[in-house]
Amino acid sequence: MTSLNKLKKRARRRERKREHKRWVDRGWEDDHHILAKSRGGTKHPSNIIRMDRSRHEAFHFLFGNRTFLEAARVLVVLNDNHDQNLLSARR
Numbered sequence: 111m112t113s114l115n116k117l118k119k120r121a122r123r124r125e126r127k128r129e130h131k132r133w134v135d136r137g138w139e140d141d142h143h144i145l146a147k148s149r150g151g152t153k154h155p156s157n158i159i160r161m162d163r164s165r166h167e168a169f170h171f172l173f174g175n176r177t178f179l180e181a182a183r184v185l186v187v188l189n190d191n192h193d194q195n196l197l198s199a200r201r
């Protein structure tokens with residue numbers, strides 16, 4: 111590895127540490143796996159999103175190991191069912 115590449119690598123590592131500190135300072139300290147580890151999700155940064163602890167816990171309490179898209183689908187179905195119940199109650 112050239113010394114320039116080493117310097118770039120060191121700079122990226124320093125920037126990641128600073129970014130991590132900024133997240134922690136904001137209270138966004140949990141790593142959430144977009145695709146859960148139990149479903150084959152990896153530790154790759156493209157599969158990780160930072161969340162504050164209370165929202166992270168609330169998400170898993172409500173949606174288990176679903177992805178954000180699957181959670182959104184659950185909400186759409188619940189909303190459709192709610193609308194149907196309102197319509198049938200009016201008949």
Ligand SMILES: [Zn+2]
Pocket residue numbers: 141142143166170
């Ligand atoms: Zn999570």
